[in-house]
Amino acid sequence: MKWQKLGKIFDPSTVTLADGCTEFAKSPQALVFDDFVRIYFCAQKKTANSKYLSCPMYVDFDKSMTHMLALSEHSVIQPGELGHFDEHGIFPFSVTRDDDSIIAYTSGWSRRTSVSVDMSIGFAKSTDQGVSFKRFGAGGPVMAANQHEPMMVADAFVLKINGSYHMWYIFGSHWQKKSADGAAERFYKIAYAHSMDGIHWQRTGKTIIDEKIPDECQALPTVIYAAGKYHMYFCYRSAYDFRQNSKNAYRLGYAWSDDLISWTRDDGEAGIELSDSGWDSEMMCYPNLFETDGQIYLLYNGNEFGRYGFGLARLTEL
Amino acid sequence: MQLTWEKLGLVFDPEQISERPDWMVNFAQAPNVVIFDTFIRVFFCCRPKPDENKQFVSYCAFVDLDKKDLFKVLNISQKPLLSLGELGTFDEFGTYPVSVTEDGEDLIAIYGGWQRCESVPFNISLGLARSHDQGVSFTKYGPGPVLSHSPNEPFIVTSPKLRKYNDTWYLAYTAGRKWILDEEGRPEIIYKMRMASSTDLVNWTRLDRDIIESKLGEHEAQACPDIFYAAGKYHMFFCYRQGLDFRSNKHNSYRIGYASSDDLQQWHRDDSKVDLDVSETGWDAEMVAYPTLFELDGTVYMLYAGNGNGKTGFGLAKLHGTLS
Numbered sequence: 001m002k003w004q005k006l007g008k009i010f011d012p013s014t015v016t017l018a019d020g021c022t023e024f025a026k027s028p029q030a031l032v033f034d035d036f037v038r039i040y041f042c043a044q045k046k047t048a049n050s051k052y053l054s055c056p057m058y059v060d061f062d063k064s065m066t067h068m069l070a071l072s073e074h075s076v077i078q079p080g081e082l083g084h085f086d087e088h089g090i091f092p093f094s095v096t097r098d099d100d101s102i103i104a105y106t107s108g109w110s111r112r113t114s115v116s117v118d119m120s121i122g123f124a125k126s127t128d129q130g131v132s133f134k135r136f137g138a139g140g141p142v143m144a145a146n147q148h149e150p151m152m153v154a155d156a157f158v159l160k161i162n163g164s165y166h167m168w169y170i171f172g173s174h175w176q177k178k179s180a181d182g183a184a185e186r187f188y189k190i191a192y193a194h195s196m197d198g199i200h201w202q203r204t205g206k207t208i209i210d211e212k213i214p215d216e217c218q219a220l221p222t223v224i225y226a227a228g229k230y231h232m233y234f235c236y237r238s239a240y241d242f243r244q245n246s247k248n249a250y251r252l253g254y255a256w257s258d259d260l261i262s263w264t265r266d267d268g269e270a271g272i273e274l275s276d277s278g279w280d281s282e283m284m285c286y287p288n289l290f291e292t293d294g295q296i297y298l299l300y301n302g303n304e305f306g307r308y309g310f311g312l313a314r315l316t317e318l
Numbered sequence: 319m320q321l322t323w324e325k326l327g328l329v330f331d332p333e334q335i336s337e338r339p340d341w342m343v344n345f346a347q348a349p350n351v352v353i354f355d356t357f358i359r360v361f362f363c364c365r366p367k368p369d370e371n372k373q374f375v376s377y378c379a380f381v382d383l384d385k386k387d388l389f390k391v392l393n394i395s396q397k398p399l400l401s402l403g404e405l406g407t408f409d410e411f412g413t414y415p416v417s418v419t420e421d422g423e424d425l426i427a428i429y430g431g432w433q434r435c436e437s438v439p440f441n442i443s444l445g446l447a448r449s450h451d452q453g454v455s456f457t458k459y460g461p462g463p464v465l466s467h468s469p470n471e472p473f474i475v476t477s478p479k480l481r482k483y484n485d486t487w488y489l490a491y492t493a494g495r496k497w498i499l500d501e502e503g504r505p506e507i508i509y510k511m512r513m514a515s516s517t518d519l520v521n522w523t524r525l526d527r528d529i530i531e532s533k534l535g536e537h538e539a540q541a542c543p544d545i546f547y548a549a550g551k552y553h554m555f556f557c558y559r560q561g562l563d564f565r566s567n568k569h570n571s572y573r574i575g576y577a578s579s580d581d582l583q584q585w586h587r588d589d590s591k592v593d594l595d596v597s598e599t600g601w602d603a604e605m606v607a608y609p610t611l612f613e614l615d616g617t618v619y620m621l622y623a624g625n626g627n628g629k630t631g632f633g634l635a636k637l638h639g640t641l642s
Binding site for chain 2 (some may be wrong): 080081082083084086087088111112113115119120123135136137138139140141142144145146147148149150151172174175176184186199233300
């Protein structure tokens with residue numbers, strides 16, 4: 001694969017974000033319309049106890065991906081009620097088309113005392129072209145921890161293919177400290193689930209992408225079909241010292257599959273790397289693949305997990 | 319059907335056992351019975367001393383009672399039946415309540431795992447474990463829960479009662495509906511009883527609706543749906559309380575309710591069928607909760623917990639009349 005970087009296309013500091021959010025534009029995810037591309041992202045605000053709350057919203061671009069057309073006036077979904085799995089924010093927020101409907105898989109955050117957080121996956125639907133989303137049922141998760149996937153079930157990316165639903169997501173295996181006085185860090189990997197209705201999911205409890213580095217964490221898979229194969233981008237990092245140390249920070253990984261089930265990791269084929277300087281020189285994360293007008297694009301975040309916005313690359317060779 | 323429960327008194331309170339382990343300082347909550355040749359093994363949940371922040375964990379334990387004299391303690395478990403979970407797992411802060419059922423030679427436990435949260439005090443999911451030594455120790459099926467939260471059961475899945483009928487496993491339990499705030503702004507949980515079925519104990523199909531209508535309205539909390547099969551019918555004894563001020567106010571605390579079913583799906587509530595209420599004084603004067611029924615030599619008994627949700631232990635009642 002070869003990509004041409006088109007640079008940062010959205011900077012949250014240059015606009016007024018919805019619902020009092022002031023920072024970040026994390027995990028850009030595109031939904032293509034006839035004459036524009038809606039890019040959902042998660043911005044953050046600080047709550048009374050100085051913790052971050054993530055709110056999904058969107059920005060519309062014209063098809064050339066160079067002109068911003070509109071910014072959402074509100075979060076597309078509010079945080080969950082007291083005690084719910086998504087009470088402390090939603091990040092990431094993944095939208096997909098389900099025939100004529102627009103559906104979303106949310107990653108809900110619920111703060112804990114012994115560890116910082118747990119996560120589960122929710123389901124929501126839009127009846128207004130993606131401007132707002134309503135939770136399914138009483139608002140609980142469609143996928144939470146289970147016997148083999150004990151925590152941090154999140155980062156769902158769903159495609160409907162030939163009438164059934166395919167989900168790539170992550171689950172956490174454990175929290176671990178590198179040294180006795182260090183902070184506990186989470187470990188998570190990419191897995192796969194299948195569903196006939198988008199609500200009830202069959203899981204395997206297995207990871208699907210081989211590890212490349214020690215203490216590897218994998219996140220945010222995105223999949224696209226092109227030239228007879230399925231292509232997955234994701235991000236990966238070390239479980240430790242990944243916030244400040246660029247060597248351990250998120251990079252983009254790549255894998256391919258013929259059958260949606262078994263994947264061959266081949267990061268050497270990713271075709272995109274850190275820039276020498278600038279907004280994506282220390283970290284690249286939260287990739288999202290989409291196609292519009294015959295052109296495949298990659299959205300992603302750069303340094304500091306998207307604090308400075310997101311950028312775009314165009315596929316030039318497959 | 320005229321039923322009368324004769325209270326026989328307090329059976330077991332850990333605080334009355336002088337030589338008891340430090341993880342069993344007090345409480346005997348949510349009893350469940352497995353019958354052996356010469357004794358009945360009563361599984362329950364107990365607590366060690368609270369930590370420096372006055373927070374408790376909860377462990378599963380058992381006490382063996384002499385079949386010939388159910389007030390005679392023969393033995394207590396020497397170790398917790400289940401260890402607490404690893405950092406960040408669902409059962410890191412407690413294993414309560416537990417329901418134990420026979421599966422051939424083995425015993426199966428479904429138990430509530432406790433996680434502590436920031437905005438509300440806790441969340442609960444259900445774990446599965448199996449014992450090959452008659453309940454002395456259990457091995458967890460995995461590090462996570464087998465029944466967690468779902469679109470219509472968004473948090474707190476707990477109070478399990480596991481049964482097997484016609485080769486199918488049935489799990490009656492309670493699921494959180496809403497956290498409501500008391501006058502001091504403290505969140506209290508409202509939960510309603512639900513059911514699920516399974517052929518393998520791991521993959522559960524939820525009935526996905528409340529099984530018992532609420533008598534006290536929207537804020538009635540229901541728990542401990544203990545199912546007892548007799549005379550061709552399923553009999554459920556459970557407990558229910560008001561949404562707020564239920565800890566010290568005996569008018570709002572747990573009482574025992576009753577419902578029956580022909581098919582384990584449609585339940586008909588009729589609390590008038592259970593006349594077991596709080597006593598004038600003593601260990602069960604403030605509440606009666608967590609009922610469980612068992613039959614011994616043709617007599618049906620109920621174990622139930624008293625004041626403080628089992629802080630004062632559990633007692634025994636004997637049924638006069640026939641479940642029909």
